Amino acid sequence: MLTNTEENYIKAIYHLSVDNKTVRTNAISEVMNTTPASVSDMLKKLSDKSYIHYEKYQGVSLTKKGKTEALQVVRKHRLWEVFLVEKLQFNWDEVHEIAEQLEHIQSKLLIERLDNFLDHPTSDPHGDPIPNAKGEMPVLRQVLLSELEITIKAKVMGMKEHSPAFLQYLDKLGITIGSSVKVMDRVVFDASVELKVNDKKTMVVSHEVAKNILVSPID
Amino acid sequence: MLTNTEENYIKAIYHLSVDNKTVRTNAISEVMNTTPASVSDMLKKLSDKSYIHYEKYQGVSLTKKGKTEALQVVRKHRLWEVFLVEKLQFNWDEVHEIAEQLEHIQSKLLIERLDNFLDHPTSDPHGDPIPNAKGEMPVLRQVLLSELEITIKAKVMGMKEHSPAFLQYLDKLGITIGSSVKVMDRVVFDASVELKVNDKKTMVVSHEVAKNILVSPID
DNA sequence: AAATAAATTTAGATTAACCTTAATTTTTGG
C-alpha cells in the first residue's frame, strides 16, 4: 500500500506527463514544494516499487501500475470535490485543499458508495473529467478559449488553473462552467480577447486568462 | 497542529479516562497497539506540548487543551460515522475504520458544513453522543443492560463495544438502537440475562453481552 | 570544443514514530 506522500508524488507525475515527454526532477520538486534532492530520493523508491520508469538524469514516466494508481487518486480527489460543492455548498475555489486530504482515505467501498451517492458524475466542479472505477478517463475534446475561432459560439467546459484567485475572478466576470462564450475580436498587440458571455455581457480578458479556460464549440 | 498519531494518542487517553484516575502507559499501549516504550516516548512529547499532565511512573491525564483536542477528534469521528450510515448506506459495523481515517481531515469549515448537512445529529450510529462545535458533550444517563432492574422496560441507547463481531451478533438478535428491552430474569450461576426485545422476542444473552449494551429506562 | 550554467544525484543530517533489550521504579502478596 502506498503512503500519502507516494500517492502525491505519483499524482504529480501524472499531471506533469504530457505528450510522452519524461517528467523532470525539478518540475516535480516545484509542484511538490520540496527540494530536487528529496525528489531524487523518492524517485529511487518509486522506481524500486515499479511505479515509474527511471533512468538517472533522464526524467521519469509512470508505469502501467503507476498510472492506475494515479488515476485512482485523481478519481477520489474529483469525486470528493463534487461532494463538497454539491452536497456541502462549498464554492469551487474552496474545495481543492480539502480534497487534497480526502483523496488519501483508503476504502474502495467508500469511494464506490460516494460515486453512487453523487449519481456518477463525469466531471468535477472545475470541469475536469472523473475517471471511472476501472480508471478509464472520459476523453473530452476541448479547445482553449485562447484558441477558439472568432465568432464561433462555445460552451465553457472547465478551467486549467484552479487557484482561488483565478476562480474568484471568473466568478466576478460571471464566467462559470456551462456559460456560453463567443470571441468577438482579438487584440493583435497582446492577444487579449474581446468576449461575449451568455449572449449578453461583453468584456475583455487577457490572453493569460483565456489560456486557462477550456471550451467546446456548440455544434 | 497535531499529527494524526498525536491525535490518536490524545483520543485514546480521553477514552481511557474514567473517574479522575490517571491513564497508565500500558493501557495506552494496548489500545494503540504499540509497545509501552513507544507510549513513553509519545507521553514525553505530548507533555512538552502541554496536552497532558505527566509524572513519570504515575500515569497521565489530559490538560484542558488536550481535552478540547480530544473532543474535536471525537466529534469528527462520530459525525463521519453518521454520514457513512445515513447518507452512504453503510452498516453500523462497517464504519469505524473509515471514520478512523476521516477524523483526521483538517478543516473547521468542513466539519461544520457536514454537521449541518446531517441536521446536527446528537448521537452516532452506535448511540455515542456527539460533542457540539464548542466541545460540549451531551450528558446521557444510561445504565448497562447488565445492571438494569428486573421487569423494568428500557430503550437501547448505545453500545460500549464497537467490534463488527459484536454489532453483527446484535443484528442477528434483532437488538438495535431504539429497541425496547426488558430483563425477565437473571441466571444466578453466570449472570446471563433473559430478555424480552420489542415486547415480543425472548432470548438469553450472556453477561458479557449485557455489559456492553447501554439502556435508558422508559419513564 | 571548452567553459560555464543548469539540472540532478549523492552524502550526511534531522525529525517523527516506531521497535527491542536493558535498566528502573512501583506494586504486591507472603
Next chain:
DNA sequence: CCAAAAATTAAGGTTAATCTAAATTTATTT
C-alpha cells in the same frame, strides 16, 4: 517489610521523508 512480579522508562536502532551542501552529469553558450 521485602522479594518477586509488573509496569514503566531509558538506551540504542530503524524507516520514511525531509533538508543542506557537495559532487556529478547534462545542456547551453561562447
